[in-house]
Amino acid sequence: GENVEQHPSTLSVQEGDSAVIKCTYSDSASNYFPWYKQELGKRPQLIIDIRSNVGEKKDQRIAVTLNKTAKHFSLHITETQPEDSAVYFCAASDDYKLSFGAGTTVTVRA
Amino acid sequence: GAVVSQHPSRVICKSGTSVKIECRSLDFQATTMFWYRQFPKQSLMLMATSNEGSKATYEQGVEKDKFLINHASLTLSTLTVTSAHPEDSSFYICSALGRTDSNQPQHFGDGTRLSIL
Numbered sequence: 001g002e003n004v005e006q007h008p009s010t011l012s013v014q015e016g017d018s019a020v021i022k023c024t025y026s027d028s029a030s031n032y033f034p035w036y037k038q039e040l041g042k043r044p045q046l047i048i049d050i051r052s053n054v055g056e057k058k059d060q061r062i063a064v065t066l067n068k069t070a071k072h073f074s075l076h077i078t079e080t081q082p083e084d085s086a087v088y089f090c091a092a093s094d095d096y097k098l099s100f101g102a103g104t105t106v107t108v109r110a
Numbered sequence: 111g112a113v114v115s116q117h118p119s120r121v122i123c124k125s126g127t128s129v130k131i132e133c134r135s136l137d138f139q140a141t142t143m144f145w146y147r148q149f150p151k152q153s154l155m156l157m158a159t160s161n162e163g164s165k166a167t168y169e170q171g172v173e174k175d176k177f178l179i180n181h182a183s184l185t186l187s188t189l190t191v192t193s194a195h196p197e198d199s200s201f202y203i204c205s206a207l208g209r210t211d212s213n214q215p216q217h218f219g220d221g222t223r224l225s226i227l
Contacts, residue, residue: 034215041201041221041223042220042221043203043218043219043220043221044154044203044218045218046215049215089153089154096142096159096207097144097156097159098144098154098156098216099156100153100154100155101153102152102153103152103153
């Protein structure tokens with residue numbers, strides 16, 4: 001099955017700085033890569049996703065890059081704000097099922 | 111659009127009790143629903159995949175006789191934790207996919223916090 005590794009496990013950044021989270025996957029058949037933000041006790045919220053036919057996607061302060069050859073994808077958050085503090089999960093899918101990374105706890109210091 | 115309602119949001123009960131959790135797609139038909147379990151400070155772990163009208167497919171290590179899943183209609187799936195014990199305490203989350211191409215975003219419910227005393 002698919003194995004997704006996510007790094008770092010924790011990330012502390014100064015407000016206004018950028019945050020980068022990296023994930024690798026094992027199954028070359030995976031073709032859909034979403035990123036979720038989860039606040040304590042809440043459901044995961046989709047913040048951005050990318051499909052294997054695209055190398056990069058951007059939505060305001062959030063961007064995702066995908067390198068299919070190396071089987072890794074990254075989340076970039078620019079101009080971080082305190083409300084960006086949360087746990088972020090990457091995931092990979094080769095059909096309908098999602099395999100999640102272990103999560104990154106992001107803390108934005110004011 | 112694409113709202114998934116999960117109920118109840120919180121359950122506290124005694125050991126040995128069976129607990130039923132409902133997952134409903136409110137404004138679309140969910141051909142596939144997924145059940146996840148999330149322990150504190152951990153990731154979401156897929157427990158099972160259910161398709162309307164057929165038996166659920168369980169992930170390795172998940173006891174199908176303990177976690178009963180029913181997906182009797184295109185808008186409702188239920189997870190029953192039978193004879194729950196303290197180690198079953200966790201955050202259970204459902205998600206749903208509609209009648210679209212594969213790899214569309216899964217729509218998540220708000221989760222159920224299960225606490226077994």
